[in-house]
Amino acid sequence: MGQRNKDVVQPKKVLLAPLDPVHDVGLKLIRRKLIDRGHDVTLLPPDLAPEEIVAKALEERPDFLMVSRALSYGTSELLAKFVDLCDAAGLRPSTKLVVGGLSMRPEMAQELGFDAGFGPDAPAEAAVDYVEGKEILSLAGSRPKEKSNLTKGFTYEFLDKEIGELCVGIAQQLIDWASKRTSPGITRAQLRLEIEEARREGRSEELKNLRAQYAKLCSGEVKRWYETGEPVSHTRLLTQKEMNEIAMLRDKKNDMVFPITQDILNDYNVLVQYGTGCPEMDAYHSIISVAWGARGVVHFDPSWGARTEGFLEQAWSHQHDGTVITLDNLNLIKSALLPGTLWQVRAHRGLNTPETVTLAHLSGADLTKINIVYGSLGAGTDPERLAVDGVESMKLAAKYNLPYDVVTNEELCGVPASKAFAGMLVVATAGILLGGRPLLQPLFANSPEAIITGVMDDNFIDFNVAKMRTLSSIIDAPIWPGAPVGFLTQTQDRCQSSAMTALHAALALDSGATAVTIASSDEAYAGGPITVPARIDTLKATAAALRFFGHGGIRPTSKSDEMTSQLREDIVNVLRRLSDRGDFVASLYEGILGDKEDGAYPGRAGKGTVFEIR
Amino acid sequence: MRIVIGVAGTAKNTGKTTTLLQTTEFFNSVGKDVFLTSIGYDGEDFDNITGLPKPRIFVPKGAMAASALSLLKSSPADFRDLRYTGVDCALGPVYVGTATSTGKVVLAGPTNTEDLISVIEFAPSDSPVLLDGAFSRLSPMVVADCLILATGATRSTDPVKLAKEVNAIFRVMSLPEVSDRPTERHATYDSSEAGSIGSDSVITIPNGLFLKGQGRKLGIRLVQDGMPSNVRVEGIVNPGVFLEILEVLGGFSKDTVNGRLPILFVFDHPIMLLLSGDIMLWDRVLDRLSQFGCGAAVKDTTRLLGVTINPYTLSQLDNGKFVAGQVDPKEFLENVRNRAKVPCTDIVLEGPSVLYSWLEQYV
Numbered sequence: 001m002g003q004r005n006k007d008v009v010q011p012k013k014v015l016l017a018p019l020d021p022v023h024d025v026g027l028k029l030i031r032r033k034l035i036d037r038g039h040d041v042t043l044l045p046p047d048l049a050p051e052e053i054v055a056k057a058l059e060e061r062p063d064f065l066m067v068s069r070a071l072s073y074g075t076s077e078l079l080a081k082f083v084d085l086c087d088a089a090g091l092r093p094s095t096k097l098v099v100g101g102l103s104m105r106p107e108m109a110q111e112l113g114f115d116a117g118f119g120p121d122a123p124a125e126a127a128v129d130y131v132e133g134k135e136i137l138s139l140a141g142s143r144p145k146e147k148s149n150l151t152k153g154f155t156y157e158f159l160d161k162e163i164g165e166l167c168v169g170i171a172q173q174l175i176d177w178a179s180k181r182t183s184p185g186i187t188r189a190q191l192r193l194e195i196e197e198a199r200r201e202g203r204s205e206e207l208k209n210l211r212a213q214y215a216k217l218c219s220g221e222v223k224r225w226y227e228t229g230e231p232v233s234h235t236r237l238l239t240q241k242e243m244n245e246i247a248m249l250r251d252k253k254n255d256m257v258f259p260i261t262q263d264i265l266n267d268y269n270v271l272v273q274y275g276t277g278c279p280e281m282d283a284y285h286s287i288i289s290v291a292w293g294a295r296g297v298v299h300f301d302p303s304w305g306a307r308t309e310g311f312l313e314q315a316w317s318h319q320h321d322g323t324v325i326t327l328d329n330l331n332l333i334k335s336a337l338l339p340g341t342l343w344q345v346r347a348h349r350g351l352n353t354p355e356t357v358t359l360a361h362l363s364g365a366d367l368t369k370i371n372i373v374y375g376s377l378g379a380g381t382d383p384e385r386l387a388v389d390g391v392e393s394m395k396l397a398a399k400y401n402l403p404y405d406v407v408t409n410e411e412l413c414g415v416p417a418s419k420a421f422a423g424m425l426v427v428a429t430a431g432i433l434l435g436g437r438p439l440l441q442p443l444f445a446n447s448p449e450a451i452i453t454g455v456m457d458d459n460f461i462d463f464n465v466a467k468m469r470t471l472s473s474i475i476d477a478p479i480w481p482g483a484p485v486g487f488l489t490q491t492q493d494r495c496q497s498s499a500m501t502a503l504h505a506a507l508a509l510d511s512g513a514t515a516v517t518i519a520s521s522d523e524a525y526a527g528g529p530i531t532v533p534a535r536i537d538t539l540k541a542t543a544a545a546l547r548f549f550g551h552g553g554i555r556p557t558s559k560s561d562e563m564t565s566q567l568r569e570d571i572v573n574v575l576r577r578l579s580d581r582g583d584f585v586a587s588l589y590e591g592i593l594g595d596k597e598d599g600a601y602p603g604r605a606g607k608g609t610v611f612e613i614r
Numbered sequence: 615m616r617i618v619i620g621v622a623g624t625a626k627n628t629g630k631t632t633t634l635l636q637t638t639e640f641f642n643s644v645g646k647d648v649f650l651t652s653i654g655y656d657g658e659d660f661d662n663i664t665g666l667p668k669p670r671i672f673v674p675k676g677a678m679a680a681s682a683l684s685l686l687k688s689s690p691a692d693f694r695d696l697r698y699t700g701v702d703c704a705l706g707p708v709y710v711g712t713a714t715s716t717g718k719v720v721l722a723g724p725t726n727t728e729d730l731i732s733v734i735e736f737a738p739s740d741s742p743v744l745l746d747g748a749f750s751r752l753s754p755m756v757v758a759d760c761l762i763l764a765t766g767a768t769r770s771t772d773p774v775k776l777a778k779e780v781n782a783i784f785r786v787m788s789l790p791e792v793s794d795r796p797t798e799r800h801a802t803y804d805s806s807e808a809g810s811i812g813s814d815s816v817i818t819i820p821n822g823l824f825l826k827g828q829g830r831k832l833g834i835r836l837v838q839d840g841m842p843s844n845v846r847v848e849g850i851v852n853p854g855v856f857l858e859i860l861e862v863l864g865g866f867s868k869d870t871v872n873g874r875l876p877i878l879f880v881f882d883h884p885i886m887l888l889l890s891g892d893i894m895l896w897d898r899v900l901d902r903l904s905q906f907g908c909g910a911a912v913k914d915t916t917r918l919l920g921v922t923i924n925p926y927t928l929s930q931l932d933n934g935k936f937v938a939g940q941v942d943p944k945e946f947l948e949n950v951r952n953r954a955k956v957p958c959t960d961i962v963l964e965g966p967s968v969l970y971s972w973l974e975q976y977v
Contacts, residue, residue, distance in 0.1 A: 080749035111655035255687035
């Protein structure tokens with residue numbers, strides 16, 4: 001505002017008229033702002049008849065006539081009639097008509113016939129901008145065109161030297177162990193590159209051979225599709241109509257304009273998950289999410305993708321949640337993303353991790369996900385297999401310059417944060433040693449551990465803040481809580497879910513998170529496709545929470561300090577046990593990072609598929 | 615010669631969009647490329663206020679549309695030859711373009727008369743220009759050569775009341791046209807200022823008559839200071855305010871007023887009489903003028919072609935949600951039609967043939 005006050009402006013004559021029996025607070029605020037800027041402002045009393053306002057305007061001949069009125073079915077006709085009166089009275093050529101009030105949006109203002117309209121979310125400055133001739137700035141949103149770089153400015157240096165030394169030792173052992181091994185997942189990732197290259201260059205004979213080799217490394221229904229062409233259950237090929245519609249979005253996306261009222265999240269990296277099953281719906285959901293302030297979107301695939309060796313080809317729609325990962329699907333979705341959309345392509349914690357990273361690279365994704373510990377202990381993949389594939393994936397991500405998150409969702413099984421964080425730190429360290437840029441993804445939720453131990457009985461702030469403080473005191477790396485924040489605090493009540501999501505997001509960002517992933521308000525209990533209104537609910541709630549706290553900050557109690565100390569101590573203890581054991585993969589099986597008592601079970605998918613390299 | 619056809623409503627949700635669609639379809643069927651624009655915002659999936667589904671607007675291939683640039687660009691009708699009209703609306707600059715394929719479009723065009731005139735200049739001379747109304751807005755329709763009025767059960771579920779309103783509108787819109795160039799002695803009299811009317815035979819009242827008391831003041835002066843033969847009232851006229859003049863003149867004889875010939879009141883346009891106050895009062899005004907031997911005329915007019923009747927109703931539940939319903943379409947139409955002095959049709963009930971019969975003269 002300081003800079004604004006120094007601008008030289010041409011004073012304008014503004015008539016403010018509350019077309020309302022009582023309320024004129026908004027206009028009084030605008031009056032103050034306009035007077036501060038040197039404009040000639042007259043505020044009429046409330047409850048004048050439209051004709052009286054028009055008569056006054058004919059006397060005053062203002063440059064702008066701004067009216068306020070809460071909108072309802074009946075009052076909309078009143079406003080339309082007012083516009084007609086102004087037009088017929090000959091005011092329009094010299095006087096811009098502006099309307100503001102509850103429920104007002106630019107589309108509504110246009111329908112009523114006003115030159116501009118501002119709703120309750122619009123800042124008073126927007127009206128001032130409009131008066132000063134900055135129409136475009138006032139009415140069109142300024143959705144960022146540049147993507148956020150979530151890892152920019154982080155040194156990846158360990159601030160906690162003791163933990164750093166332990167992590168480096170354990171991670172190096174993991175890398176060394178994996179370097180002597182391979183798996184069908186790693187081979188398929190290589191074959192996928194060759195298949196796509198052959199496909200691009202039209203080498204059909206070679207393509208056929210490569211596919212045959214690839215098919216041999218697949219399992220279940222994916223293998224059957226390569227052999228017989230029979231679709232995987234609950235999938236169908238995308239229709240030409242659907243592909244045309246995505247192409248329409250691709251062609252129109254650069255022309256989409258969003259109102260300023262949706263700009264409030266611009267300063268934050270809030271990402272949303274999509275995965276409706278249908279690439280066209282994903283494209284719409286992505287555009288809508290970004291239109292409502294999300295900086296990025298996260299692709300996730302069906303859960304059977306974790307347990308089935310191999311990916312399909314072509315463009316598919318999937319009947320249930322999760323969108324099938326194929327290069328065609330990813331390319332379609334990518335083509336429709338709005339400029340500046342950060343795009344994470346993640347596989348579902350299983351047997352296709354290296355190929356997911358490869359496809360993320362080929363389709364132009366900005367981020368991916370690699371999760372050795374959670375995939376092993378909470379999601380059903382054999383630890384040995386995921387360790388080998390995970391290390392290879394981190395090598396690929398480094399090669400392709402793709403940052404990735406390392407998640408701690410095993411907390412959802414009941415694994416304590418100390419064990420989950422120790423595992424995450426080791427995997428992230430391995431990534432750093434391999435030249436990558438991992439992002440730490442702590443769970444930001446009412447985890448089973450928290451429920452059982454009661455650390456969140458009093459409030460949801462202390463323990464979550466303790467997690468953030470612990471991690472940021474250990475290593476200078478980006479922290480991206482999720483995914484999504486507020487997990488296990490949401491219910492089938494959309495208001496409650498939006499509020500919980502918003503408060504968790506605000507807390508995470510206030511605690512220094514680089515980014516957050518949020519869920520839609522109906523995501524946990526959708527019982528069907530996630531709806532667009534639910535997406536917007538959550539984004540708007542998050543924006544409102546961030547607006548509410550502003551720079552006021554959220555203050556945890558002193559218990560958070562105790563929790564921080566305890567968590568750091570517990571992490572050190574887990575890392576020492578890992579270090580003493582000297583075999584990271586064996587530690588996964590043996591429960592050092594989560595045992596049956598914690599609800600963690602070493603997965604079995606892909607067991608026996610790791611081979612030593614001779 | 616270019617023909618400009620307006621589709622206006624007596625209220626929101628009276629069937630303007632459906633009427634516009636059928637009008638577009640008519641001209642398309644006879645091989646005429648229309649030029650479409652809206653004085654508001656129309657063609658969206660869901661109503662901005664009620665949240666209920668709305669009929670979409672389809673433009674045929676070859677048609678032109680004037681709308682906010684962002685809306686033309688996002689239309690699957692793939693508009694080409696986009697040109698800026700020099701007019702801006704609440705959703706940004708208004709452009710014109712030609713549809714290269716049939717497709718949906720959202721219209722957001724010029725919202726005031728002056729801008730509308732500028733935008734219409736972009737229409738080819740042989741293209742019928744279709745103006746889509748908004749809410750009960752009428753003012754920019756002064757640029758239309760003819761008007762189709764949409765009304766229906768959202769305005770009133772009482773067909774008798776609806777027919778009376780339609781007849782009042784029709785009566786006003788049927789006022790005769792007179793020359794815009796009076797040849798007699800001419801003076802301007804501002805009803806808000808003091809001063810003598812004098813003996814001029816023609817006086818002009820600028821800035822309309824729409825504030826309570828203005829009519830009485832003017833009436834007194836007409837009686838006291840002189841009685842012109844011709845009073846030209848520019849701008850908006852409220853029938854209640856106009857009645858004040860007649861109440862003052864009420865004590866005078868039928869044939870002469872203050873020893874002078876009866877007055878001819880000349881208004882800008884019938885639409886200027888329909889923007890303020892209770893339209894039904896014009897019946898009383900015109901009756902009384904007739905009783906006094908005075909006349910009423912307009913400088914310019916828009917012809918009312920007919921009225922479309924929509925049985926759609928809307929009610930709001932306690933939770934704020936709107937629910938659509940309808941009265942009996944056949945009975946409703948017949949009850950209005952039997953009382954109305956202007957042609958009526960329900961496009962959905964009867965098909966578009968009646969509407970088409972109104973439009974055939976413009977082919």
